[in-house]
Amino acid sequence: MLTLHGFPSSNYHNIVKHALLQKGIPFEEHIVYPQTPEMLAVNPMGKAPSMTTESGTHLSESTVLVDYLEDAYPDNPLYPADADARAQVRQLMKISELYIELPARRLLPSLLVNAPADEDTLKEVRAMLTRGINSLNTLAKFSPYVLGDELSAADIYLRYVLNVAKQVATTLLHWDLATDIPGLSEWSELMASTPIAQKIDADREANHKEFMAYIAAAKAKE
Template identity: 45%
Template sequence: MITLHGFAASNYYNLVKHVLLYKELPFQENLLYGGSEELLAISPAGKVPVITTNEGLNLSESSVICDYLEETYPDIALYPENSSERAVVRQIMKVAELYFELPSRRLIPYAFSGTEIPESIKDEVRQALDVGVIAISRLCQFSPWVAGDKFTMADIYVYYVNIVASFGASQLDWDVPAEIHGMKTWNDSMSQLAITQNIEADRQANMPEFMQKVTAQIQADNAK
């Protein structure tokens, strides 16, 4: 059986979990947090998530895991058959990761610690998100799904990327997804899916323990 390693407060963990559930693949979960020796033993960069395949192979990096699951278990497909359409889906995923998720992730330490973000960092994040807004607006259709009339891996990927992009509302006073026509309606539709709601319940259940670990790390860093 596939094992999914990580923790439910992680958006990338939940992204992979959504793929596993959508494909109706049996799997078990193993709670691991970043920085643990157990995680470093199976993840080269010590990042969450990791899966251990049925053959005992450990794989990290969400996009790599998603491709592996699609290629190994193609019966319930999340990529189009046409190679050009598949490339468009992957392009959307990469743009969302590079210009939505990664810049927004810089806001997380300040949101969790309650400290003020330097204006220089705010400016850098805004500039990167500006690129993301333009690119996503050009690439995505939201008719009704991200890449058109069929649900694809891009829907799952962009939805969980948006969870981190939502920090822009609290930290930059900027509702970034609202800048993109059709994204809010699509995001609401995604949030109503049964799989999404089950994952969200698990995320909420994990948050108190996760925040305890975050707080302890912040205190340890401040004590240095």
């Protein structure tokens, strides 16, 4: 059986977890935190998520893991059959990661410890987020899913990538992203309404106290 290593407060962990549940693949969830000996044993970067395949191979990076699941378990596909359409799914995933989540993540330390952020950093993050959102608006359809009639890996990726961006934008940039992304609110409600999303959200909430304790302990060691 597959083992998913990580923790439910991690959005990238939840991307892979959602893909596993969506495809109906049996797996075990091993709760482990970054840079611990347990995580380093399965991922040399010490990051979440990581996965141990049924053959014992350790893999990491969320896009690699989602692609592996699609290759190894082709039932209930998360990518279209057409090559151009598959590339569009991957394109939106990459734009979401690099130009929405990644710039927002620069402000995550301030968000986690409720500390003020540098004004220059705030301006830079807002500028990059604006570019990312403009790209998303150009590519996304939200009709009802992000790229059309069928749910794809792009929907799963965007849902969890936006978690950090929404929190950072609302708390530190005083910006409601939904006002600048037409169709986002309706799509978000659709995605949140499924039993899979509800389970992942509940698991994340249940993990929050333990995750914050991990953050506090890590900060105390600095």
